[in-house]
Amino acid sequence: MPEPWTSALSRLGRDLRARQYGNTIEHVDWEIDYDPEIDGVFLLSAVTVAGVDPGEFGGSWIGTRVDSDKEFALWAMADSVQNVVADLGTAWPWGDDGGFMSARLIDGVAAWKDRNGVTTRMGDLTGVV
Template sequence: MSPTIGIVRSWNLEEGWGVIDSPETPGGCWVHATTPSTKTRMGLDLGRRVYFEWERLPGKGVQDGFDFVATDAWYVGEEPYRRPQGPSSAAFSTSLTITFDDGPDHKDHRIPLFGSRGEQVLTATWIARQGLHLVSSDLPDAWVNALGRVGHDLNVRQYGGVVERIDWVAEYQPDSGYVFLLSDVTVLGRGPSGLGMSGSAAQVDDEVESVVVCIADLVQDQVARAHVAWPWGDTGGFMTPRLVDAVAVWSGKGHHRVIGSL
């Protein structure tokens, strides 16, 4: 389907989503900040003309009252944004080979890293129906705990595709104390999306619940960039990671579920 031209009607900065109007999507098309070409959670400017790709949802009004959801959106006159996959120069790149020695699915997975970003402090892989495989970690236990909880929830509530595996690399910046988690999402039938990150980092010594929210937000963003909506709420629509009463939860339409319990 060719991209549709529409006009940005509104943008909810706090919740990170907006509405695009077009004749092809009567009532409006819901668009999230993690849609690949919106670039940031600041989203799209009101009144701007955009190209967008969309799909109709099963059921009526399941996404915040809308029947249509954008899978990509970018301004008319601009090229769709595609996240860079790191420096191409060999002087600024490196790689990690993750191997599993047991079972018929033994493979080598070579992941490009951003050598200039910081010190590599964690590598891990999540595989559907198998869970988290921790390869190495120099981070506090809170980070491994957080990955395990997010990995538990990755097995369910996916819409628009099936996530087969995610390769994770965490890098630490000593000057700031921040840890950046990068994800390479592989969707069934589509292949790897490439290592990337968009969102906020966490301090290396943050409390576990704060780390869980940070990781859930980063992973959700990269899964969305692979064109899969996750996690899908009980009443439809995305659930958003938040801290509620100092507990990391998925929140959607007034309902909360502790992250790691889906």
């Protein structure tokens, strides 16, 4: 995996540990499928939640390139995994005031947006809600 993607995965993992609501996420598997028609990749994830059978690979099907920068790769990973986590009956990331946050790419920076419109740079979530 290219260095920017490894760094993005580290930031995403930090947030994944910080804010969950519902069952505990135990493990995330990643799959990158190359599509020669777009000369790019699709990110898929499979999530294992405590007390639930491992999920199937799925995601948002955002096309990206292997040479994408860290922020774009991070946003694409977060968008992919948040949908899979929600399908398993838990919510992540969870906002300070409750509610599910969603992945956004704002002026080239990967961020979470909560239900009140407040944004937080990915990798900066703190505490356990």
